[in-house]
Structures are given as C-alpha cells and as structure tokens.
Amino acid sequence: MECCRVLMIAIVALMLLFPVTDAWGIDGHDIVCNIAQSRLNEAAADIVQELLPKSAENDLGSVCSWADQVKFRYHWSSPLHYVNTPDVCNYNFERDCKDDNGEQGRCVAGAVQNYTKQLLTIGSNEGSSYNLTEALLFYSHFMGDIHQPLHAGFASDKGGNTIEVHWYTRKQNLHHIWDDNIIETAEERYYNSNVAGMIDAIQKNITTEWADQVKDWESCSYTDTTCADVIPRLLQIQIKRLVLCRYASEGIQAACDWAYKGAAEGSVLKDEYFLSRLPIVNTRLAQAGVRLAAILNHYFK
Numbered sequence: 001m002e003c004c005r006v007l008m009i010a011i012v013a014l015m016l017l018f019p020v021t022d023a024w025g026i027d028g029h030d031i032v033c034n035i036a037q038s039r040l041n042e043a044a045a046d047i048v049q050e051l052l053p054k055s056a057e058n059d060l061g062s063v064c065s066w067a068d069q070v071k072f073r074y075h076w077s078s079p080l081h082y083v084n085t086p087d088v089c090n091y092n093f094e095r096d097c098k099d100d101n102g103e104q105g106r107c108v109a110g111a112v113q114n115y116t117k118q119l120l121t122i123g124s125n126e127g128s129s130y131n132l133t134e135a136l137l138f139y140s141h142f143m144g145d146i147h148q149p150l151h152a153g154f155a156s157d158k159g160g161n162t163i164e165v166h167w168y169t170r171k172q173n174l175h176h177i178w179d180d181n182i183i184e185t186a187e188e189r190y191y192n193s194n195v196a197g198m199i200d201a202i203q204k205n206i207t208t209e210w211a212d213q214v215k216d217w218e219s220c221s222y223t224d225t226t227c228a229d230v231i232p233r234l235l236q237i238q239i240k241r242l243v244l245c246r247y248a249s250e251g252i253q254a255a256c257d258w259a260y261k262g263a264a265e266g267s268v269l270k271d272e273y274f275l276s277r278l279p280i281v282n283t284r285l286a287q288a289g290v291r292l293a294a295i296l297n298h299y300f301k
C-alpha cells in the first residue's frame with residue numbers, strides 16, 4: 001500500500017513538474033469562437049443556436065474549450081488536438097497525421113476533416129447518425145487548435161512542451177507561452193485584463209488592417225483538406241498522395257519562424273519576444289475565427 005502511495009505522489013509531482021498542455025488556453029478559444037459567431041450568416045447562426053447546449057445560452061465561446069475538458073472521459077480524443085512533424089518545417093498529411101500507434105488521420109488536421117464531414121450530414125434526409133452538438137464543439141475547438149503554431153510543432157519536443165524557458169521572471173514551457181501567456185500578457189497590458197477588449201481589437205483589425213487578406217484566408221484551395229467537397233473528384237484522386245492542409249502548413253512554418261526562433265531551452269523571453277510575437281498570435285486567432293465562420297456559413301446553407 002505504501003509503495004502505491006509513493007508511486008501516486010511521484011506521478012502527481014512529475015505531472016506538476018512537466019505539464020503537457022493541449023490547447024490554446026480558455027481565452028484563445030473564446031476569442032476564436034466569438035469572432036466566428038459574430039460572422040455567421042442567418043442560416044448558420046440559427047443552426048449553431050439549435051445545436052448548442054441550452055446551458056451555453058447561444059454563446060459558442062463559452063463552450064469552445066469543452067473538448068479540453070472531456071479529454072479524460074473521451075481518451076481517444078487526446079491526439080486530435082495537435083500534429084507533430086519529424087522536426088522539419090513543413091507538414092505532410094500522410095507522413096505526419098497519425099497517432100502514437102500509427103493510425104492514419106488521428107491528428108488535428110484529420111479531426112478538422114472528420115468533423116467537417118460529420119457536420120455536412122446535418123439536414124440529410126435519413127437524419128444524421130452523429131451527435132452533431134459534440135461535432136460542432138469539437139470542430140470549433142480543433143479549428144482553434146490547428147491555428148496555434150505549436151499545435152503543429154516538432155515531435156521531439158512535443159510542440160514545445162519539453163522546452164523550459166522563462167516568461168519574464170516565471171519558469172514556463174514554450175508551448176504554454178503560446179497557449180496562454182502571450183494572450184494573458186496582452187490582456188493585462190492593453191485591455192484591463194479583459195478578454196472582451198482583445199476580441200474587439202482583433203475584430204477591428206479584421207475590418208481594417210487585414211481587410212484585404214480576409215478573402216484569401218476564407219478561400220478553399222486544393223492544398224486545404226477541409227475543402228474536400230469542392231475539389232473535383234478526378235483531382236481528388238490525383239492529389240490524394242500529397243494531401244496537404246494549409247492550416248497545418250502555415251502552423252509549422254510559423255512555429256519555425258516565430259515560436260521556436262530565439263526560444264532555446266533556458267532562454268529568458270520578455271518584451272522583445274512578446275512584442276514581436278503578439279502580431280502573429282493576433283493574426284492566427286483572427287484567421288481561425290474567420291475560417292470557422294466561413295466554413296459554417298458554407299456548410300449550413
């Protein structure tokens with residue numbers, strides 16, 4: 001009995017020492033889902049309202065982190081929050097999108113594809129055989145995760161989870177800095193510690209500074225596996241061997257260019273890192289929200 005207690009204490013201590021986090025933090029997901037919900041057309045807004053649990057009071061942002069809360073109940077869903085490359089700055093579906101047992105498609109890009117397909121069964125004549133409330137919550141969450149640069153990171157450091165650095169004076173792992181700390185510091189410094197202020201600021205940028213790029217963010221290209229339905233069948237077969245997902249490709253590129261750069265084990269990250277990386281975080285949150293809305297608007301016609 002004593003040995004079990006010691007073992008338990010050791011396991012808990014290890015978990016506290018080396019936390020492996022799995023998502024943008026609560027605020028990151030809240031921001032993505034708020035931006036998305038505000039951009040829905042009437043039909044899509046009605047369907048989202050119908051699918052949301054009553055307790056959410058028609059606020060998608062309030063349940064956007066649900067997928068993180070059920071990771072232990074739905075153990076199978078844990079690997080669906082991220083994708084790792086073999087320490088290279090490009091992403092390939094066949095090479096990278098598998099879980100630890102090698103099962104193909106079990107990564108965040110595969111999950112985005114899978115839940116797109118589930119949501120497409122809405123309103124089908126025979127009725128959907130999926131739980132579409134859960135599909136919407138998983139989908140909205142994974143669209144956020146795939147835009148967190150270190151959710152498409154290197155396998156050897158688990159997307160920065162094993163890289164210990166300092167965030168100003170506090171010890172922290174690099175993954176957590178991108179999930180939470182950059183957003184938290186921005187909220188404290190610029191928005192009175194208020195997530196609503198950050199949402200407003202990003203939304204203003206979407207209609208001004210980034211207005212020219214929004215069309216491109218929304219567009220489905222042949223490199224985007226979530227657009228499977230709009231790719232002509234013949235082309236689908238031809239490109240099957242080289243299936244890419246634009247979101248994950250952009251993610252690993254940003255991870256290499258911005259997240260890992262200047263953040264080796266033991267670094268102290270402060271204003272120089274924060275101020276140069278915050279625009280990347282803001283852009284990724286905006287892209288996730290814009291794309292989530294565009295896809296729901298497209299499918300929930």
Ligand code: ADE
Pocket residue numbers: 020021022023081082083084150151152153154157158159160161
């Ligand atoms: N666990 C292993 N790799 C991970 C990643 N890239 N993001 C989050 N959790 C992980």
Ligand code: ZN
Pocket residue numbers: 022023024067068081141145
């Ligand atoms: Zn997640």
Ligand code: ZN
Pocket residue numbers: 021022023024148151175179
């Ligand atoms: Zn994470």
